[in-house]
Amino acid sequence: MSRRIDAKTAAARxxxxxxxxxxxxxxxxxxxVGSAAALCRGLNRMGKQAFVFPNEDxxxxxxxxxxxxxxxxxxxxxxxxxxxxADISLLPDSAGGFAGxxxxxxxxxxxxxxxxxxxxxxxxxxxxxxxxxxxxxxLEVVPDLPMWEALYIAVSTDTxxxxxxxxxxxxxxxxxxxxxxxxxxxxYNHIFFEAKSKNRFLIEKTMFDKMIFSADxxxxxxxxxxxxxxxxxxxxxxxxxLATLTMALEGVDCGIILTQNKKDLAxxxxxxxxxxADASRICRGFGGGGHPRAxxxxxxxxxxxxxxxxMTAAAAELALC
Amino acid sequence: MSRRIDAKTAAARxxxxxxxxxxxxxxxxxxxVGSAAALCRGLNRMGKQAFVFPNEDxxxxxxxxxxxxxxxxxxxxxxxxxxxxADISLLPDSAGGFAGxxxxxxxxxxxxxxxxxxxxxxxxxxxxxxxxxxxxxxLEVVPDLPMWEALYIAVSTDTxxxxxxxxxxxxxxxxxxxxxxxxxxxxYNHIFFEAKSKNRFLIEKTMFDKMIFSADxxxxxxxxxxxxxxxxxxxxxxxxxLATLTMALEGVDCGIILTQNKKDLAxxxxxxxxxxADASRICRGFGGGGHPRAxxxxxxxxxxxxxxxxMTAAAAELALC
Numbered sequence: 001m002s003r004r005i006d007a008k009t010a011a012a013r014x015x016x017x018x019x020x021x022x023x024x025x026x027x028x029x030x031x032x033v034g035s036a037a038a039l040c041r042g043l044n045r046m047g048k049q050a051f052v053f054p055n056e057d058x059x060x061x062x063x064x065x066x067x068x069x070x071x072x073x074x075x076x077x078x079x080x081x082x083x084x085x086a087d088i089s090l091l092p093d094s095a096g097g098f099a100g101x102x103x104x105x106x107x108x109x110x111x112x113x114x115x116x117x118x119x120x121x122x123x124x125x126x127x128x129x130x131x132x133x134x135x136x137x138x139l140e141v142v143p144d145l146p147m148w149e150a151l152y153i154a155v156s157t158d159t160x161x162x163x164x165x166x167x168x169x170x171x172x173x174x175x176x177x178x179x180x181x182x183x184x185x186x187x188y189n190h191i192f193f194e195a196k197s198k199n200r201f202l203i204e205k206t207m208f209d210k211m212i213f214s215a216d217x218x219x220x221x222x223x224x225x226x227x228x229x230x231x232x233x234x235x236x237x238x239x240x241x242l243a244t245l246t247m248a249l250e251g252v253d254c255g256i257i258l259t260q261n262k263k264d265l266a267x268x269x270x271x272x273x274x275x276x277a278d279a280s281r282i283c284r285g286f287g288g289g290g291h292p293r294a295x296x297x298x299x300x301x302x303x304x305x306x307x308x309x310x311m312t313a314a315a316a317e318l319a320l321c
Numbered sequence: 322m323s324r325r326i327d328a329k330t331a332a333a334r335x336x337x338x339x340x341x342x343x344x345x346x347x348x349x350x351x352x353x354v355g356s357a358a359a360l361c362r363g364l365n366r367m368g369k370q371a372f373v374f375p376n377e378d379x380x381x382x383x384x385x386x387x388x389x390x391x392x393x394x395x396x397x398x399x400x401x402x403x404x405x406x407a408d409i410s411l412l413p414d415s416a417g418g419f420a421g422x423x424x425x426x427x428x429x430x431x432x433x434x435x436x437x438x439x440x441x442x443x444x445x446x447x448x449x450x451x452x453x454x455x456x457x458x459x460l461e462v463v464p465d466l467p468m469w470e471a472l473y474i475a476v477s478t479d480t481x482x483x484x485x486x487x488x489x490x491x492x493x494x495x496x497x498x499x500x501x502x503x504x505x506x507x508x509y510n511h512i513f514f515e516a517k518s519k520n521r522f523l524i525e526k527t528m529f530d531k532m533i534f535s536a537d538x539x540x541x542x543x544x545x546x547x548x549x550x551x552x553x554x555x556x557x558x559x560x561x562x563l564a565t566l567t568m569a570l571e572g573v574d575c576g577i578i579l580t581q582n583k584k585d586l587a588x589x590x591x592x593x594x595x596x597x598a599d600a601s602r603i604c605r606g607f608g609g610g611g612h613p614r615a616x617x618x619x620x621x622x623x624x625x626x627x628x629x630x631x632m633t634a635a636a637a638e639l640a641l642c
Contacts, residue, residue: 165507176490186486
């Protein structure tokens with residue numbers, strides 16, 4: 001298990017190091033990439049050699065944040081730091097070799113398994129970006145514009161643009177600072193929360209067409225088959241945060257969306273709940289985890305059957321509430 | 322024309338008064354109602370008699386904010402204060418008698434025509450709620466939970482939950498304060514930004530089905546006929562902020578949605594633009610106004626013809642950019 005430390009101690013550890021490699025998680029989102037970019041730039045500003053390990057799943061929508069920050073293959077760091085990575089199994093395939101070698105993890109997932117030597121975990125933070133922000137404060141780094149951009153993207157994407165229940169006062173205050181610093185937040189809000197590609201429209205429509213309900217309409221579940229997703233050329237970005245849409249439907253307390261993985265056709269499930277139903281409790285039964293309102297897990301077998309198993313678990317969770 | 326004053330002077334004027342009547346605008350939104358509620362409660366906390374004039378257009382979704390705050394018919398105030406009302410023509414019909422008698426207006430619309438005796442206008446504020454917040458600060462009123470709720474609803478609804486380009490650092494800081502004070506912000510986010518009634522689903526679907534495009538897809542326009550809206554029992558809430566949805570479509574720089582009024586079947590147009598196109602310039606040509614990114618106007622005639630006239634004006638605006 002990790003030794004638990006606070007943001008100040010994490011800052012002290014980074015201050016000691018001369019060269020730092022930063023890791024992001026599989027299927028990288030705005031929080032892991034934004035956190036990595038902000039931390040990397042902050043450490044560079046202090047005169048340290050800091051780089052982000054290249055993540056093969058990185059999409060162009062987030063890739064710009066890491067321009068000039070990617071580690072060369074021969075970079076040998078003093079310290080390895082993971083951001084927003086709750087479990088070693090969430091490392092991208094190419095980073096699997098770092099398992100057991102992570103010195104420090106900055107995270108906000110209550111489900112963090114404690115794989116890093118030291119862990120700065122803020123369970124009530126909306127985003128790992130808040131932990132990075134606290135570390136940067138402790139390092140007395142005054143963010144520049146690219147760092148504010150990265151922090152804004154970290155906290156805004158993990159809160160659904162300040163809409164989800166996990167939104168914190170600090171997430172809002174980071175956003176206030178970012179806007180004051182001149183971040184073109186509206187451009188990012190458009191890209192991450194508003195713009196819909198033609199594929200995204202098609203995917204949302206199909207998802208609602210196939211949706212089934214149980215528990216008197218309190219559970220909504222739908223799935224997207226890999227052959228169909230491939231036939232329209234859907235990207236991971238097109239599939240981002242689909243499950244959240246189910247929470248908009250009147251009467252729904254638990255929404256489940258399954259998408260088949262490209263590699264092994266296993267079903268990646270995203271589960272969302274309204275209070276008091278606990279999404280992470282539903283997912284833990286299938287070896288997954290996450291947050292009370294948003295969690296995930298992976299199930300083998302055809303999507304229709306995986307959907308049924310998850311709906312049964314969701315019904316049991318709702319019965320407890 | 323109004324005498325322009327700042328929030329501190331507005332606070333001094335309210336401090337002088339013993340009884341204050343607060344006015345909200347026609348088709349009241351979260352900002353006018355939230356601002357009125359927060360101001361009214363703040364003045365009551367100072368021991369003043371303050372009430373909000375009943376607005377016949379008020380919907381249940383916002384009505385709870387004004388519980389216990391509505392003025393009785395025989396209330397005779399020292400001062401009349403309008404919040405978020407840019408023009409006397411935007412007073413509800415029942416409040417028409419106050420035209421020419423408004424002592425103070427707290428507003429954020431650059432298009433404010435200056436009908437009040439004194440005007441505290443913060444053109445860069447995202448919401449009138451920010452002006453009210455500044456006035457409450459100047460009055461040294463520490464907000465209680467219901468005031469934070471009202472302020473949160475004011476700033477969140479006018480910024481589309483902190484997504485629109487008008488979002489300010491202060492809007493985020495007010496939200497941070499509200500969350501710290503214990504506001505159940507997620508419940509309000511769900512109600513105002515997420516929950517979709519069956520009618521709302523149907524309306525959005527119909528809007529996109531009927532949508533026409535011009536200027537190489539840069540202008541999107543649709544309309545909803547009153548007979549159809551009445552046939553499904555659509556409420557004003559169901560029609561709220563429809564035009565914003567057009568801004569999600571790839572390539573669209575100007576989105577126009579027309580809805581026919583209940584009373585006279587005139588077409589109420591909502592116009593949204595991406596930078597640099599100016600929605601208020603398009604609407605001013607039809608006697609309307611608003612903000613650069615979000616404006617409105619009313620046109621007579623059948624929706625199809627009104628749509629064409631607006632699309633021509635929008636094309637002229639886009640040609641200028």
